Amino acid sequence: MREGMKRTLPALLVCASLLVVAGPPAVAAAPSPVSRAVPEPVSYPDADLVPGLSRALRAAEQETPGRAPARGQQRHTEYVPRSEAVRHSPGPVACSRSTGPYQRQAERYLGREVDGRQSTGDCRAIRRFQQAHRIAPASGFAGPVTGAMVRLMRAKKDPNRAGHCPDRPERTVCADLTRQLLWVQQDGRVIFDPVVMRSGAPTMETRTGTYRIYLRHRHHISNLYHTSMPFAQFFDRGEALHAVYDDIYQGPGSHGCINLTWGDAQKLWELLKKQDVVYVWGRKPSV
Secondary structure, X not given: OHXXXXXXXXXXXXXXXXXXXXXXXXXXOOOOHHHHOOOOOOEOOHHHEEEOEOHHHHHHHOOOOOOOOOOOOOOEEOEEEHHHOEOOOOOOOOOOOOEOOOHHHHHHHOOOOOOOOOOHHHHHHHHHHHHHOOXXXXXXXXXXXXXXXXXXXXXXXXXXXXXXXXXXXXXXXXXXXOOOEEEEEEOOEEEEEEEEOEOEOOOOOOOOEEEEOOEEEEEEEOOOOOOEEEEEEEEEOOEEEEEOOOOOOOOOOEOOOEEEOHHHHHHHHHHOOXXXXXXXXXXXXXX
């Protein structure tokens, strides 16, 4: 019997040691709450975006060259993630779940919680804003065009709040390259409300400084680029204020001139005269 116990005892010790090493039986863990959560909204910088309307749809939006665009009818094409670009009929589009580069600016202006993250409520509010300002596709994605429109709306109350444009007794065109906004003031009073402008592209930046309008030509054609420059008002060695036919928000910029929408350039033509001051300052974010 002792001999049997001698043989059994080592076996029991081995089993006990295995239990210690292995530990108690595993208990199934409850699923992590994260696995059931809605995926986080994806955030996109400007560089990863494409025009929200296909080339064919954008071409359909263009007015006939040489003809003034119908006032208030031109839509502005937003830049969106490639997967959200509209390639066919621009009907109702799904509400974007993506966080745009101007999410916080849009949230702040629209009275939403400023957390920089897209939500269903944010998307609906941004979409309504886009529809009101003819931004397409109105998917609620806060891209650069929506950001520029928000910037314009915020500047309406007091465009010269920072005091960069000098107060003068004479008419002064204030061209803010940093915000891409233009207005006219005189004696500290705004006499032409701020509008969106498009300055020079990289390597062709609009020159800063104080100038005076020295030449006005209603139907000007550039002898350098052979392009139409309606309502051209020249202020510095070939650089001028003038209208463009295309969407003011599209493209990297001008050849150095200050581009305006047709309607804004026409109103500015009616307001300004030769020798009026043009003051240009700042730096375009992309140059």
